[in-house]
Amino acid sequence: EVQLVQSGAEVKKPGESLKISCKGSGYSFTSYWIGWVRQMPGKGLEWMGIIYPGDSDTRYSPSFQGQVTISADKSISTAYLQWSSLKASDTAMYYCARSGDILTGYFMGWFDPWGQGTLVTVSS
Amino acid sequence: DIQMTQSPSSLSASVGDRVTITCQASQDISNYLNWYQQKPGKAPKLLIYDASNLETGVPSRFSGSGSGTDFTFTISSLQPEDIATYYCQQYDNLPPKVTFGPGTKVDIK
Numbered sequence: 001e002v003q004l005v006q007s008g009a010e011v012k013k014p015g016e017s018l019k020i021s022c023k024g025s026g027y028s029f030t031s032y033w034i035g036w037v038r039q040m041p042g043k044g045l046e047w048m049g050i051i052y053p054g055d056s057d058t059r060y061s062p063s064f065q066g067q068v069t070i071s072a073d074k075s076i077s078t079a080y081l082q083w084s085s086l087k088a089s090d091t092a093m094y095y096c097a098r099s100g101d102i103l104t105g106y107f108m109g110w111f112d113p114w115g116q117g118t119l120v121t122v123s124s
Numbered sequence: 125d126i127q128m129t130q131s132p133s134s135l136s137a138s139v140g141d142r143v144t145i146t147c148q149a150s151q152d153i154s155n156y157l158n159w160y161q162q163k164p165g166k167a168p169k170l171l172i173y174d175a176s177n178l179e180t181g182v183p184s185r186f187s188g189s190g191s192g193t194d195f196t197f198t199i200s201s202l203q204p205e206d207i208a209t210y211y212c213q214q215y216d217n218l219p220p221k222v223t224f225g226p227g228t229k230v231d232i233k
Contacts, residue, residue, distance in 0.1 A: 114168055
């Protein structure tokens with residue numbers, strides 16, 4: 001079964017750093033893209049960026065460029081989303097999701113499956 | 125940047141009703157348009173990809189159509205378990221780029 005399992009909920013203070021994870025299983029982790037999506041409380045879905053673990057090719061939404069860092073460790077089939085200095089406005093649910101074509105490595109445009117989400121709360 | 129709009133933002137319908145949601149892109153996106161269902165407290169789930177292709181395992185009462193700038197998502201006979209927010213999502217694949225629509229919340233009347 002293809003599965004993405006995300007790390008647990010986090011409560012942090014403004015200014016702190018954070019790295020959350022997304023572990024893939026049941027498929028070739030290096031052959032598909034992993035995307036990250038933010039959902040602020042009561043709001044819609046926002047695409048943050050995407051990484052191809054096979055060669056670490058990473059693309060960011062302009063809205064999130066410079067605000068977060070996306071990375072992956074293919075040796076443990078895990079993708080990461082990290083912040084160097086959190087703000088209260090980073091409080092949100094964060095989802096990872098898979099996309100791609102195993103034969104070409106191309107981003108196929110749709111995300112399936114999704115991780116269960118990681119709730120990040122930033123509060124003083 | 126491509127902007128996505130959805131209408132209505134919310135709707136209330138009876139069990140068995142036909143429900144239609146529209147999604148409009150600010151420029152031609154061909155058929156690069158996907159639909160997701162998000163139930164409260166859950167991760168989104170892919171229903172339709174490339175405008176009209178039903179994802180494996182998704183009930184046939186869900187369908188999608190359209191190309192260019194105007195797209196439609198239909199539930200042919202609304203069921204209680206369809207209570208959710210539905211999002212359209214456009215994409216470019218070279219380089220990868222994604223935009224979600226604002227969502228449509230569907231309730232039972």
